[in-house]
Amino acid sequence: MIQFQNVTFHYEKSSTPALSEINLEIAQGEFIAIVGHNGSGKSTLAKHINGLLLPTSGSVIVCGYDTKNENDILKIRQQVGMAFQNPDNQLVTTIVEEDVAFGPENLGIASEEIRARVDRALSSVGMTQYAESAVHNLSGGQKQRIAIAGILALRPNILVLDEATAMLDPSGREDLLRTVKRLHDDGMTVIMVTQYMEETVDCDRIVVMNRGRIVCVGTPSEVFRKQDILEKSNLVAPEAVKVRNELKNMGFEIPDDVLTAESLAEAVCLLL
């Protein structure tokens, strides 16, 4: 569904490439996490998916369209919804429902159809009762859910979250992750860019980035085992995984798919 073919990208006036020789294929319905510390190129990678940035060399193919082809860019952006870090800076209008309608309005859809899409999108993020509120009266987590609703109204197949949880408080973050997970269960391809390893435990695959390169791709349990690579990339595995690894080093038998505090507790109970 998404193919990165030997993608290299230079920001203007920068000598080192922000992305170099990226090859990555993402299939329909996958839940992918792209992790890396600041400046690793993870957001740059995400911005290539809907053609906000175009590769200096190589190409990005999304749903069969090359992002370099200007005529297809609207089709790509309709397929790829993107949510950003600051919830305040991605809402365009004052009233919630009008903001959700912004995307479909751009596509020139008839107003009855827009109405239906807005209602549907708001209900799927659980914000129906706020349809006529002013966005500045909402909390950060609620704003971010409205942003997601605005994206859903475009009926995309792929949802890209570019550090969308970074500015939220713990409850807002949990809310958002739950919403995203539900969307994934309904068949959405989700690509989540984040620095928080805790958020990645439910993913199908984790892509670890460092200095513009993909250093490791694998399932969460595979990736968390590679301590040395994580350390080199300035990343830390989730607390539970660290405890698990320590316990294993001490000779206890704990399965590799233990990634969360709950499953760790269960595994420990079994040992007792």
Added chain:
Amino acid sequence: MRDITLGQFVAGNSVIHKLDPRSKIGMMILYIVMTFLVKRIYFFAIPLAYLIIELILSGISLRYILNALKPIRILLILMFVLNLVFTKGENVWLDLGFWQITGEAVLQSCFMTLRIILLVAGASMLTLTTSPLALTDGLERLLSPLKVFRFPAHELAMMMTIALRFIPTLMDESDKIRSAQMARGADFESGNVFRRVKSMIPILIPLFVSSFRKADELAIAMESRCYHGGEGRTRLHQLRFRLPDLIAILVTLLFVASLIVVLVLF
């Protein structure tokens, strides 16, 4: 101040509230024309009657109109006094030796003051019954024929929409910056006017910088949501010109016509 995005707007469900913003803008223009057509003070009865009818239909309390007049009370007084002093006339009412108050001057003063009051009251009827968002929509539609002359009607409306959206956000931001600068020892309260204005600079510069960053991020988010200018855009809330709009416009035209008839006859 927080609800500045709603401006003066008083939410309601009246006939006037439900009119298409385009017709309301048109009605206001006709009303302004009426107040300027009036040549003698008692002809103001016609626009005044129009205003009162609109006020009753809209269910807006007179208090809001008076509130709208409050900021210009100095101007009104000044206007009255200046006209009183500088209008020449024969019919002396009061002779102070160096200054005569004439009947004509009193009449002229009342005439000018009344005209301003009626103008402001009429204009605020529009903003009281129409939300800024609806107003922006209406303006975009009314100005869109000018696109032929490359007038950026859509861009203008989009800018107004975004400005309204970001006013509360920027206010929050300026509060935060203010607190941050105060924590660093900035003093915003003491000193004379110039000093205090100058002390705003440490608030304004970070606010400016952050606005640019916000604009940049917003532009990216808008592009991601398929924004590509006003061409081929549809709207969630379609503006509809309905029967009440037609009636309202016809009634307004009737008032204008009757005023013209009165002006011609007397």
